Amino acid sequence: YRPKLPYAGDIFIKMKFYLPHPKNRYKTKGGKPTKVLKDRYKDMIFMSYKPDIDNLAKMLLDTIAGKGKMICDDSQVCILQAEKLYGEPRTEVTIQEIH
Numbered sequence: 186y187r188p189k190l191p192y193a194g195d196i197f198i199k200m201k202f203y204l205p206h207p208k209n210r211y212k213t214k215g216g217k218p219t220k221v222l223k224d225r226y227k228d229m230i231f232m233s234y235k236p237d238i239d240n241l242a243k244m245l246l247d248t249i250a251g252k253g254k255m256i257c258d259d260s261q262v263c264i265l266q267a268e269k270l271y272g273e274p275r276t277e278v279t280i281q282e283i284h
Contacts, residue, residue: 192256206229
């Protein structure tokens, strides 16, 4: 949800990037991957492979400070928290002004 006016003060941003498991981590049936993860991958939460988290964060900051204009400038960000997780592909962002 975009604010009516871009945030102008100091900003805290929390980002969560959810990315899918590689296809080779799923059980197969008849030579085709199923939607069931192999047992050794079921408990994996964090993703430690490419893309790099700093590149994802930079892309998102450029987006919200650029055309999206949710914040005036990405230099306003004072606190940044970013996570790369396995899950249904999506990006969750929380933006808060620091008072």
